[in-house]
Amino acid sequence: MYTNNSPTAKVDNQHAVRSSRGGLSTILLLFVVLFIIYVEIGDWIDGAVYKTFSVDNSFSDTLQINLDILVAMPCNYIHTNVLDLTRDRTLAADYLTYEGMNFFVPPNYLLNSQHDIVTPDMDQVMRESLRAEFRAGASDPHSGAPACHIYGIIPVTKVAGDFHITAKGYAYRDFRSNIPQQALNFSHVVTELSFGEFFPYLQNPLDFTAKTTPNNVHSFQYYLSAVPTTYKRLGIEIDTYQYAITEQEKVFDSAGFGRVPGIFFKYDFEPIKLQIEDKRIEFTNFVVRLVTVCGGLIICFGWLYKGVDKLLVLVFGKKFAFRGQEKAPTFLDGKE
Numbered sequence: 001m002y003t004n005n006s007p008t009a010k011v012d013n014q015h016a017v018r019s020s021r022g023g024l025s026t027i028l029l030l031f032v033v034l035f036i037i038y039v040e041i042g043d044w045i046d047g048a049v050y051k052t053f054s055v056d057n058s059f060s061d062t063l064q065i066n067l068d069i070l071v072a073m074p075c076n077y078i079h080t081n082v083l084d085l086t087r088d089r090t091l092a093a094d095y096l097t098y099e100g101m102n103f104f105v106p107p108n109y110l111l112n113s114q115h116d117i118v119t120p121d122m123d124q125v126m127r128e129s130l131r132a133e134f135r136a137g138a139s140d141p142h143s144g145a146p147a148c149h150i151y152g153i154i155p156v157t158k159v160a161g162d163f164h165i166t167a168k169g170y171a172y173r174d175f176r177s178n179i180p181q182q183a184l185n186f187s188h189v190v191t192e193l194s195f196g197e198f199f200p201y202l203q204n205p206l207d208f209t210a211k212t213t214p215n216n217v218h219s220f221q222y223y224l225s226a227v228p229t230t231y232k233r234l235g236i237e238i239d240t241y242q243y244a245i246t247e248q249e250k251v252f253d254s255a256g257f258g259r260v261p262g263i264f265f266k267y268d269f270e271p272i273k274l275q276i277e278d279k280r281i282e283f284t285n286f287v288v289r290l291v292t293v294c295g296g297l298i299i300c301f302g303w304l305y306k307g308v309d310k311l312l313v314l315v316f317g318k319k320f321a322f323r324g325q326e327k328a329p330t331f332l333d334g335k336e
């Protein structure tokens, strides 16, 4: 039968018990500490998101409208214009590229449906805020292609305004047109419609949407209410605009005064400003806190370890509990 009295067995046992209990708890402690560091760093990076509204007093600003839209009509039928509250008229065509191509609705676009409310979250904004330019393309409005791809950046003043796409001779008190009414088709695909700096990967409510219509004299009206929004995280600041949208459509039998077919984007700016900020404690404070937490943990762990030792003494007696910590018998102890 196996007994502790056998000198060789005793030596083996001592080392085994001692190193396995101590070693295991050290590894456990290490894991717990690493886990806490991991969680804390993650929390710190994420911070807490605070939204604050303030009065927007940056009135005289100018900003840009970023646009990428495909209309189911040849480019040379199309007239684009921006008209704002101050009666300033911007000939949008001066800024936009017209490119003849075929009409198609890409498969993942939202077709003829109400628009979702899009509120991109902080992570998305930070990930997708790549500034960009539209590729420079040569305007080619006379290509004779059945549809027209219109894209570019229009500078506007920050007052309520109206960007519209109409047919030549079907608006502006100028109702003599050499374009037959049967040729009108305001079906359209919006790939980008945003305000402020152009971040093509940030999704706006109108992006990737399309409308088709079997009616020639159709008026699509979008009312966009834009709120200047600033996202802040880790020293990075992104100024952009979010907008909400309501829409209205009208179909007429024939075009005429007050019955203007087209695509109208009426926009306005809210007098408020939204700031979405990710706040976190300072890095040095964070490190101090982390060190404190981990130090406290290690101390507690030490107490726990001692506590368990004491418990073992109470339950199993001194001999069992401290068997690993007895001095190894030396030669002087003699043989038992």
Ligand SMILES: *[C@@H]1O[C@H](CO)[C@@H](O)[C@H](O)[C@H]1NC(C)=O
Residues within 6 Å of the ligand: 072, 103, 184, 185, 186, 187, 212, 213, 214, 215, 216
């Ligand atoms: C306009 O073009 C779209 C797509 O080709 C088509 O579905 C629609 O019926 C056309 N509408 C008119 C008024 O021709």
